[in-house]
Amino acid sequence: MARRSGYSKVTPEVLLRAYSIGLFPMAESADDPRIFWVEPEMRGIIPLNDFHVSRSLSKEMRKKPFDIRFDTAFEAVIAGCAESTGDRPTTWINTTIRSLYSTLHRYGYAHSVEAWRGDELVGGLYGVSLGAAFFGESMFSRATNASKICLVHLVERLRNKGFRLLDTQFTTEHLKTFGAIDVPKAEYAKMLADAMESADLDF
Numbered sequence: 001m002a003r004r005s006g007y008s009k010v011t012p013e014v015l016l017r018a019y020s021i022g023l024f025p026m027a028e029s030a031d032d033p034r035i036f037w038v039e040p041e042m043r044g045i046i047p048l049n050d051f052h053v054s055r056s057l058s059k060e061m062r063k064k065p066f067d068i069r070f071d072t073a074f075e076a077v078i079a080g081c082a083e084s085t086g087d088r089p090t091t092w093i094n095t096t097i098r099s100l101y102s103t104l105h106r107y108g109y110a111h112s113v114e115a116w117r118g119d120e121l122v123g124g125l126y127g128v129s130l131g132a133a134f135f136g137e138s139m140f141s142r143a144t145n146a147s148k149i150c151l152v153h154l155v156e157r158l159r160n161k162g163f164r165l166l167d168t169q170f171t172t173e174h175l176k177t178f179g180a181i182d183v184p185k186a187e188y189a190k191m192l193a194d195a196m197e198s199a200d201l202d203f
Contacts, residue, residue, distance in 0.1 A: 010096070010177065012103045019130050020196050022189060024137075024169060027094040030082060036095055043179055043188040044171040048163065051155045052179040060145050061152065066115035066122065068153045074105045077112040077124035081138035101137070104128060111203045113154045115146040121146045125154065132198035133165040134158055151178065161202060165195040185186075190202060 010025065016026065018037060025035040053061075078101060081094035104110035109130060115123035123146025125139035134154070141147035155178075158166060171180045181189070 010100060012100060012107060012109075015100055015104065016128075016130060017129055019133075019135055020114055020192075021187070022192055024135065025097060025100075027092045027097060028106060030091050030094050033096050035094070038169075039185070040170065041185050042182040043185060044166055044167045044168040044175065044177060044182055045157055045188070045191070046175065046180045047103055047157065048155060048166055050179045052177070053152055054177065057145060057152070061149055061192040064145070066117055066146060066149060068150065069116060069156070070110050071113045073124075074110065074112040074126065075102060076121050077114055077126050077140075078102070078138075080121065080124060080140040080142070081126065083113075083140065085140075085197055088189060101126065101128075109200075113150040113157075115141075115143070115150050123150055125150050127154075129163075129203045130200060131159055132163050132201055133167060133192065133195035134163055134203075135167045136169070163195075163197070163201060165191050167192075170187070 002072060015025065023037040023039050026038050027035050078093065078098055082091050082098065101110045105112075110126060110128050112124055112126040114121055122143035123139070123141040125136060125147060127134055128137040138145040139150065154167065168175055168180055171182050
């Protein structure tokens, strides 16, 4: 993983510029206010035309276990992603990152997909929309399949809106079940440039 030194002052405008050239921010821990830029040698993406939903998940979705909403609780979603869990005792989402993405949300560039059960938020994901690209940042789940179903709805929305790139930053075994792949940095740069040629699409 290629890593670049952090900057003491990162504005929302700098953050958007970073995304447009293939960088994204991370922090060492939630307690460290500093961030650094990451540019992986192999970049994770989900090809929108090769997205795969398992039979078991499709079956669960037909039961409509959650009310799926968009952009109604962005702050709560990023807070959920920042929570420590048994599977994830530490997180890289610090106060600097939460503040930056909350500002991007107010500007219309950061978005959330949310799974609700009644009045309870039980899962979600958030990311950044720029040009014809969506950069997925993090997801969380407090109920079985909640984040997975949010991802399915995200991909459906991106397809319908004409997006061309879904960036996952890295691949995981979980994401690979949906069709996520690793692409070399040079190949990713071409995909990104193509997506950045578009005007900002409505999310």
